[in-house]
Amino acid sequence: xxxLIYSMNVTLDGYIAAPxxxxxxxVPSAELHQWFNDRARGIGVSLYGRKLWEVMSAHWPTADQKxxxxxxxxxxxxxxxxxxxxxxxxxxxxVSGNARLVTDDAVAEITRLKAEDGAPMEIGGATLxxxxxxxxxxxxxxxxxxxxxxxxxxxxxxxxxxxxxxxxVETRTFPDDVTLSRYEPRR
Numbered sequence: 001x002x003x004l005i006y007s008m009n010v011t012l013d014g015y016i017a018a019p020x021x022x023x024x025x026x027v028p029s030a031e032l033h034q035w036f037n038d039r040a041r042g043i044g045v046s047l048y049g050r051k052l053w054e055v056m057s058a059h060w061p062t063a064d065q066k067x068x069x070x071x072x073x074x075x076x077x078x079x080x081x082x083x084x085x086x087x088x089x090x091x092x093x094x095v096s097g098n099a100r101l102v103t104d105d106a107v108a109e110i111t112r113l114k115a116e117d118g119a120p121m122e123i124g125g126a127t128l129x130x131x132x133x134x135x136x137x138x139x140x141x142x143x144x145x146x147x148x149x150x151x152x153x154x155x156x157x158x159x160x161x162x163x164x165x166x167x168x169v170e171t172r173t174f175p176d177d178v179t180l181s182r183y184e185p186r187r
Contacts, residue, residue, distance in 0.1 A: 003120040006129045007142030010156040018150035025148045029175040033072045040079045044118040049125025050089035088128050107135045130158025141183045
């Protein structure tokens, strides 16, 4: 059975995007970017909601070909391009690259994918991750907290139907006072 990991950059006040979907506050240091690269190398499938897919697919398919791109970003682009992706959307008609589109029951498809053997899956996008959280499908939360307060926007955690008790399994500090906290649900 695959593990499902929810990992995103988040502000100290709990948002993955500021008002207007602004993510400019979350620019990673080279060390943090390398951590994301190392982590991404072990991912078997990436699951995206529509908004995050649009952000990622607008940049990473060609980021490794742009002059002046930092080596750590070139490395991430190539990892991202190779990783199979599943995009969940009821408004998109198609996706590109090695992605496939799912337009119906996201929880059913994530449950089916989790039942397969293989490397861990990652999930991104607040709405999609919220549905997976409410269904009890997330095995690990990787909260990469940036020391900035934005006052509103898209929250990392969505409204839940019941409490989810977590156990802290790792903490780490990166440059620019960014911290990683890894949690697993207590089952």
